[in-house]
Amino acid sequence: MAQNRIKPEWAPNEDNEAFTSFVLPKISDDESSLNKSKGNVKSIEYTLNQYIDGIKQNNRVILSKSITLVESNSPTHFDKAQEIVNAILPFTGNSIRIGITGSPGVGKSTFIESFGTMLTELGHRVAVLAIDPSSIRSRGSILGDKTRMEKLSRNPNAFIRPSSSSGTLGGVARKTRETMLLCEAAGYDIILIETVGVGQSEVTVKSMVDVFLVMLLPNSGDELQGIKKGIIELADILVVNKAEEENIPKALLTEALYKNAVHLLQHSIPNFIPPVLSVSALNSLGLDLVWQKITDFIKFTKEIQYFEHNRHKQLTEWFNALLNELIMRNILNIPKNQLILKNSENEILSNMISPVSAANKVFNEIFTS
C-alpha cells in the first residue's frame, strides 16, 4: 500500500515520509466494491410486502427506493408505486404537514436545517421535501439545499428528499404528496415542504399542508408594496428571518408593518389573524416560538374542526383535479376529438361562435354523437 501513496501537491517539499496526509490513487470502477454493492442494491427487487414492512420499519433503503418508484415516469413503476401507496394509506396522516415559502434567498433551507434539528431534539422525526420550480425548469438538482442542510442530513431522525427534478408542476405535486404519505407511514411525524414563493408552486404546497409559513426579509416599509399580496394571504404564520445583530431594528419594523397588514387581509379561517414573528435561522433564535405558534395553530384548527375539513377538502380537490386531467387526456388521445377541438378553437378565435356555445357543441359532438 505504502508505494501507492502520493504526497499531495500542497505538502511542504522538505517534509519527509512522516507527513500524515497522502493522496491515494483512484480506485478503478471495476475494483470498486462500493460501485458493486450499489449495483446490487439497484438490482434487488422487493415484493409488495417487503416494501410495506420496510417502509413501516423506516428502512431508509426501502423508503428511498419506494420514493424513486413514486417519482418514476415508467408505467410499470407507476403501477407498483400505486400498490405501495394504497397499502400504506392506513398508516398515513399522523403528522403535522408544514409548508414553507418565501423569496429566493430568504433563508428557507437554513431555517429548515435549524428548525428541523430543534424538532429532532424535542423527540420528533422530521422529513424534508421540496418543490423547486427552478429544478423543474432546468432539471437541475438542489445541491445548495443539501449542503445547507448538512447537519440535518446526517441526523438519524431526519430524512431529506430533494425535489423530483422532472416533469410538470402537477406531476411533481403528485410525487411530493405520495412521498409525504410514504414518509408518514415510515413514522416521520413532522413533514416540512420547502418551495420558493414565485409562480404557482406555493399554491401547490399550500394545498397539501396543515400549516403554511411565509418567510420575509427585514426590510424598510417601502417594500411591503412589493411583496406578492397573494402569498401573504396564504400565510398561517409569517416569519421575518435574519433578525439578528444590526438587522434587529429593521426586522422589528417589518414585523410591525406585517402585523398591521394581516388585519386587512382575509384568511381562509374567518377572523383568524396570522401571527408575525422574527427569527434568525442562522443563529437559531426564536425558533421555539415558531414551534409554539405552529402547535397553537394546529390545536386551534383541530378544536374548530378546520383541520379535518381542510384535509378532506385538499383530498377532494386533488381527486377532482386528477380526474379532470385523466378525462381530458383520454379525450385528447383520440384524433377525431382533437380535430373537433381544433375546429372549435378556430371558430372561437374568428368570432364565429361564443366559447360557451362552442363548449356545449364540442361536448355534444364528443359524447352524444
Ligand SMILES: Nc1nc2c(ncn2[C@@H]2O[C@H](COP(=O)(O)OP(=O)(O)OP(=O)(O)O)[C@@H](O)[C@H]2O)c(=O)[nH]1
Ligand atoms: N444573517 C443571516 N443570514 C441568513 C439567515 N438565514 C439564512 N441566511 C443566509 O441567506 C442565504 C440564503 O439562505 P438559504 O437558506 O439558501 O435561502 P433559501 O430561501 O432556501 O433560498 P432558495 O432555496 O434559493 O430560495 C445564505 O447565505 C444563508 O446563510 C439568518 O437568519 N441570518
Ligand SMILES: [Mg+2]
Ligand atoms: Mg432553499
